[in-house]
Amino acid sequence: MEDSESASDNQRPWQSYHTVYTNAKAGMEGVDKEKVQRVVYEMSKGSKYFENEERKEAFIRQKIEHMRARAAKLSAADLSHYQKVADKRILELEATRELSRIWLHVDMDAFYAAVETLSNPSLKGKPMAVGSMSMLSTANYEARKFGVRAAMPGFIARKLCPDLIFVPTDFKKYTYYSGLTREVFRNYDPNFMAASLDEAYLDITKVCKERGITGGEIAEELRSRVHEETGLTCSAGVAPNRLLAKVLSTVLDINKPNGQFVLPNDRMAVMTFIASLPIRKIGGIGKVTENILKGVFGISTCEEMLQKGSFLCALFSRSSSDFFLSVGLGLGGTDTPMIRFRKSISSERTFSATEDAASLYQKLADIAEMLSADMQKEGLSGRTLTLKLKTASFEVRSRAVTLQKYICSSDDILKHASNLLKAELPISLRLIGLRVSHFNEDKAGVPVDHTQKTLTKFLISGDAPKRTGDDQSSFGSDLSDLHFMNEKETTISLGSHKTCHYEFGAPFERNHLSDIDGNDCISYENACEIDRIGELSSHKTAPTVKIDDGKECTTKSPKKELSRVSEEDSSVQREPEDGSPDRSNKEPSALGNEDDYKLFWVDNYKCSLCGAELPSSFVEERQEHSDFHLAERLQKEESGTGSSASISRRRVMPKEYIGSQNRRKKHKSSPAEGKHLPIDSFFAKKSGQKS
DNA sequence: TAAAATAGC
DNA sequence: GCGGGCTATTTTA
Numbered sequence: 072m073e074d075s076e077s078a079s080d081n082q083r084p085w086q087s088y089h090t091v092y093t094n095a096k097a098g099m100e101g102v103d104k105e106k107v108q109r110v111v112y113e114m115s116k117g118s119k120y121f122e123n124e125e126r127k128e129a130f131i132r133q134k135i136e137h138m139r140a141r142a143a144k145l146s147a148a149d150l151s152h153y154q155k156v157a158d159k160r161i162l163e164l165e166a167t168r169e170l171s172r173i174w175l176h177v178d179m180d181a182f183y184a185a186v187e188t189l190s191n192p193s194l195k196g197k198p199m200a201v202g203s204m205s206m207l208s209t210a211n212y213e214a215r216k217f218g219v220r221a222a223m224p225g226f227i228a229r230k231l232c233p234d235l236i237f238v239p240t241d242f243k244k245y246t247y248y249s250g251l252t253r254e255v256f257r258n259y260d261p262n263f264m265a266a267s268l269d270e271a272y273l274d275i276t277k278v279c280k281e282r283g284i285t286g287g288e289i290a291e292e293l294r295s296r297v298h299e300e301t302g303l304t305c306s307a308g309v310a311p312n313r314l315l316a317k318v319l320s321t322v323l324d325i326n327k328p329n330g331q332f333v334l335p336n337d338r339m340a341v342m343t344f345i346a347s348l349p350i351r352k353i354g355g356i357g358k359v360t361e362n363i364l365k366g367v368f369g370i371s372t373c374e375e376m377l378q379k380g381s382f383l384c385a386l387f388s389r390s391s392s393d394f395f396l397s398v399g400l401g402l403g404g405t406d407t408p409m410i411r412f413r414k415s416i417s418s419e420r421t422f423s424a425t426e427d428a429a430s431l432y433q434k435l436a437d438i439a440e441m442l443s444a445d446m447q448k449e450g451l452s453g454r455t456l457t458l459k460l461k462t463a464s465f466e467v468r469s470r471a472v473t474l475q476k477y478i479c480s481s482d483d484i485l486k487h488a489s490n491l492l493k494a495e496l497p498i499s500l501r502l503i504g505l506r507v508s509h510f511n512e513d514k515a516g517v518p519v520d521h522t523q524k525t526l527t528k529f530l531i532s533g534d535a536p537k538r539t540g541d542d543q544s545s546f547g548s549d550l551s552d553l554h555f556m557n558e559k560e561t562t563i564s565l566g567s568h569k570t571c572h573y574e575f576g577a578p579f580e581r582n583h584l585s586d587i588d589g590n591d592c593i594s595y596e597n598a599c600e601i602d603r604i605g606e607l608s609s610h611k612t613a614p615t616v617k618i619d620d621g622k623e624c625t626t627k628s629p630k631k632e633l634s635r636v637s638e639e640d641s642s643v644q645r646e647p648e649d650g651s652p653d654r655s656n657k658e659p660s661a662l663g664n665e666d667d668y669k670l671f672w673v674d675n676y677k678c679s680l681c682g683a684e685l686p687s688s689f690v691e692e693r694q695e696h697s698d699f700h701l702a703e704r705l706q707k708e709e710s711g712t713g714s715s716a717s718i719s720r721r722r723v724m725p726k727e728y729i730g731s732q733n734r735r736k737k738h739k740s741s742p743a744e745g746k747h748l749p750i751d752s753f754f755a756k757k758s759g760q761k762s
Numbered sequence: 763t764a765a766a767a768t769a770g771c
Numbered sequence: 772g773c774g775g776g777c778t779a780t781t782t783t784a
Contacts, residue, residue: 114772115772115773117772118772119773120772120773124773202774203774205772205773205774206773206775207774208774222773222774223773224772224773224774225773226772227773266771354771355769355770355771355779356770357769358769358770359768359769360769360770390779390780390781391780391781413777414777414778414779415778416776416777417775417776419774419775419776420774421774421775455764455765457765457766465773467767467768468767469765469766469767470765471764471765471766472764473763473765504776506777
């Protein structure tokens with residue numbers, strides 16, 4: 072570990088120090104990134120925090136190496152097997168695509184900062200941040216120009232921007248304004264999902280239909296009404312699912328406030344948009360996942376998720392690979408929200424590190440007290456208690472016990488918590504937290520739980536698995552905190568209707584059963600025109616995007632080769648970890664029984680069955696080729712068994728998407744469909760009208 | 763299944 | 772001299 076400096080530490084050590092707020096996520100134009108990076112590095116270097124970051128990074132590098140090795144060990148047979156698995160999953164996921172709904176994601180621009188400015192207009196135009204010297208919740212746009220960002224410690228921010236004005240957080244205020252915005256949202260979707268104080272998802276399908284206007288028009292109207300009601304601006308993304316809608320609006324919030332993007336309910340438009348989109352923009356894919364996907368498979372754009380599908384299926388769990396593949400397909404939650412309930416409640420505090428047992432116990436008692444109070448407020452009790460610790464060196468640990476009876480009193484909590492702490496004792500801590508989960512269903516809320524869970528998880532697995540991501544759960548672009556969720560709830564819901572907005576950043580991805588949709592006969596009354604497609608970042612290569620003004624441009628695809636990982640295979644033969652039960656893995660070349668039909672690419676180049684030569688980059692051809700053999704085989708088998716359906720069906724979908732995305736890679740690209748927008752041309756349009 | 767560790771927002 | 776609260780997934784026992 073610790074070696075992280077060695078390799079990259081040359082003249083510009085700070086370049087290798089990446090944190091959430093200094094990375095490429097934002098498109099902060101006027102920012103001197105080099106300087107920001109340097110300052111952050113200088114300010115952090117040598118600290119315990121920094122050292123821990125280095126440890127974590129080293130660990131991730133190690134993990135990447137390990138996965139690389141696993142990938143390299145996949146035999147050609149494994150790969151062809153997983154290629155089939157991936158193809159099949161992609162087809163199944165594709166079948167769940169739902170284009171009949173219009174989702175709108177609203178994101179209040181620099182929410183906390185904007186609210187503070189409302190109540191103190193003298194702040195207007197000055198760089199300001201909400202938070203403390205140790206942590207900022209958000210920064211206004213003036214401050215962002217200096218590189219100041221949410222989640223950045225205040226002391227670093229001050230270094231970047233000496234005139235930065237610090238305003239302490241005041242959740243009451245934010246909750247109040249959040250309530251005002253929700254009143255507006257309610258008019259467009261009474262069941263809107265609140266992801267945090269400043270973010271919400273609205274299913275505007277119905278309004279659009281009733282009023283006969285487009286999602287873009289609704290977004291315009293909603294935004295201006297929010298502004299009328301609150302004096303605050305917001306950004307909106309309109310798309311056929313939540314995942315896409317969030318990507319659109321979030322990008323806006325970071326770059327240019329007060330704007331909106333619309334992605335039409337059209338498969339091609341979605342695929343085009345998603346294709347060149349950096350995976351990091353997707354909710355649920357953070358720094359670590361990005362690093363792993365990039366480091367192990369060379370994946371940096373969403374379309375590459377599909378191209379590397381076989382590897383993903385081979386090395387990740389079902390839910391993870393499903394999530395990745397659906398990202399590649401631009402799928403995301405489209406279901407009507409079902410009510411979700413809190414699954415745990417917790418309280419934690421950071422303090423200056425101490426190893427004094429007595430004071431640690433005291434802290435523990437305080438926290439137990441706070442937690443218990445919060446639980447009383449909501450009438451909760453649970454039987455699993457988890458103690459969270461952060462050592463002086465920033466290492467995080469947790470210890471849990473599951474009890475026979477449900478507890479909620481601070482005495483009970485403290486009693487068991489003390490036992491947990493005692494076992495760790497000689498220890499220096501900077502944080503202690505307690506969490507209670509495993510609620511008594513009666514109190515936690517409706518029984519919906521188990522059934523729903525399994526249902527969604529297994530039956531529906533179709534869509535947006537894993538990583539709470541998919542959409543929600545997101546606590547806002549700015550750090551949103553939860554403890555005011557309580558207040559939020561009370562404060563807000565006294566409104567009229569019972570809204571089923573999710574008060575707890577609950578992830579509610581999982582689309583509902585595929586079947587319910589009207590299949591392919593989706594009516595298009597909602598197909599809105601493209602307003603603009605967000606180009607988001609460095610990767611200018613949005614393949615084929617059609618913009619309303621008819622601009623277009625093409626770019627070469629960002630594609631890389633099938634990465635090194637795939638080359639060094641073919642040698643080792645090993646049973647893949649999880650999912651290849653169907654074949655007994657023997658010598659790949661063994662002919663004789665059903666294995667004779669197993670196709671794989673010798674040296675990642677030649678077909679094992681007929682010797683045809685196809686480089687790995689010819690994805691589509693390969694697909695076709697293996698399909699040919701598959702068909703051949705099935706046909707043969709069919710004279711005995713009776714399953715032919717699989718073949719034909721299999722070919723149908725892939726043809727389309729695979730074609731659309733790989734075309735570009737071999738031949739240049741078919742100009743026919745190619746219309747690209749330079750990133751910034753998108754933003755130019757709707758931004759900053761009323762700010 | 764339960765617990766611990768991760769990851770992400 | 773780097774927060775707080777919550778969820779979900781994976782790994783391990």
